[in-house]
Amino acid sequence: MRYISSRGKSPTVSAAQAIINGIAPDGGLYIPENKPSASEEDFIKWAPMPYQGRAEDVLQRYLTDFTPAEIEHCVQGAYNQTNFDHAAVAPLIELSPQLHILELWHGPTSAFKDMALQILPYLLTTSMNKTGENNQIAILVATSGDTGKAALEGFKDVEGTSIVVFYPAAGVSAVQRLQMVTQTGANVHVAAVEGNFDDAQNGVKRIFSNQDFIARLASAGVKMSSANSINWGRLLPQIVYYLSAYADLMQKGSIAYGEKVNIVVPTGNFGNILAAYYAGEMGLPLGRLICAANANNILTDFINSGVYDRNRPFYKTISPSMDILISSNLERLLAEVSGRDSVRLNQWMQQLADVGRYKVTDLVREKIQRVFWSDYGNDEETISAIRRTWEQYQYLVDTHTAVALHVYERYQDKTGDANTAIVASTASPFKFASSVAEAILPEAIRRGKDEFSLIRFLSEWTGIAVPMGIRDLDKRAVLHHVTTSPAGMQDTVADLLKL
Ligand SMILES: *Cc1c(COP(=O)(O)O)cnc(C)c1O
Secondary structure, eight states: EEEETSSSSSSSSSSHHHHHHHSTTTTTOEEEESSSOOOHHHHHHHTSSSSHHHHHHHHHHOOOTSOHHHHHHHHHHOOOOOOOSTTTTOOEEEETTEEEEEEOOOTSSSHHHHHHHHHHHHHHHHHHHHHHHSEEEEEEEESSSSHHHHHHHHHTTTTEEOOOOOOOOEOOOOOHHHHTOOOOOOTTEEEEEEEHHHHHHHHHHHTTTOOHHHHHHTTEEEEEEESTTTTEEEEEEEEHHHHHHHHHHHHTTTOTTTTTTEEEEOSSSHHHHHHHHHHHTTTTTEEEEEEEEOOHHHHHHHHHHHHOOSSSOOOOOOOOOGGGGGOHHHHHHHHHHHTOHHHHHHHHHHHHHHHHHOOOOHHHHHHHHEEEEEEEEOOHHHHHHHHHHHHSOOOOOOHHHHHHHHHHHHHHHHHHOOOOOEEEBBBBBBGHHHHHHHHHHHEEEHHTOOHHHHHHHHHHHTOOOOOOOTTTTGSSSOOOOEEEEEEEEEEHHHHHOOO
């Protein structure tokens, strides 16, 4: 299978080359030329299989230039019991017969980004071997908080690579920041950006498209790539867990093959929900894809109106990994639903760059609305969803997952849809402990306690163990101190990579 650029002005490439390039030379995102399918027989076959077997089967359909042995090496290296603290890797937890939580945070950094970023380094180094790439690969990452740490964990000390992570200085939680600045490894770099996530992401995109800088790197034997969800190698592993969740529902007898499920995803950069869309395109029997946003509800407005308009205030919320106004992966969805009309797509993306706004055609909007439904929740509603879920099910969710649960309740109120639902749970509650504590612990207990005392208290109060990657984080040495303006990001890369 070949991969094409959403913008239609780059040559088609193999999967290996798409993963190495990250972004296409014309600034577009790689999409698979055709869509592999998942049939009833496939789901029946997957139902009794472990996660690793399902993953190998799905990846092989997209990575046709990889041998089965190479795919097995990637999957077994990533999804094992050293990296994941749950044997099922991505377990599906039943809250009620109609409501299932897909826990995607059992990896080393306690957020769903591990599902892709544990395997991406294997996919990338395998791709480099296959294509005879002999440059050093420098991974550049802009993070809203969770991608950075997950990428650092995935790429630390991986031969032939180095990694630079940019995070918004005031836009990440205490745990997220400490997870990054205490990162060990000989090839890892972390810098704070004075700005928000969009500033960091735009800065990285500018560096990727600066031909002079690319040439300068090339003369030093370095090639840049991306670990953000613009990289197909990031998105693909996420398709697996939705197919896997459906197979789990069949295996548990909760549904029979063919019964439609709704999938609810707390959304920021549109990567996770796009993976669910691809799973649906492959053949997962899909009812509605519910796109849950926080106060930065640009995607809700877009799905309901067909107008994408980033000229709006940016809010800092208690679900910081969704504080995003430019959702990169929406470009892939637009390419798919417009029938890969790259002329239109270039116009929209140009308008987004020029005036921060574009409007899709009615046909494209209707096609999107046939699959997607969207609403949002504010901080107060998020806190109250955490509390209600705890009281009703004795199940503890983080702030992002709570946004999804809140929006799903809205959806059911408005539509009466009684399909079985899979809610993507994107982070451990301990990663956002102060908000979770606010929701379920009495004020008298919380008063005067810092983030890390709250984590310990929350664990005692609920009887839930703190994940390894968060335990004792406050006792680790801070190793990274660099801060940069958005304009200084390129020089920072040059400094850190010693060019
Ligand atoms: C990244 C992230 C999201 C948003 O996912 P996208 O793929 O960017 O839409 C939601 N929740 C958490 C905890 C995250 O880390």
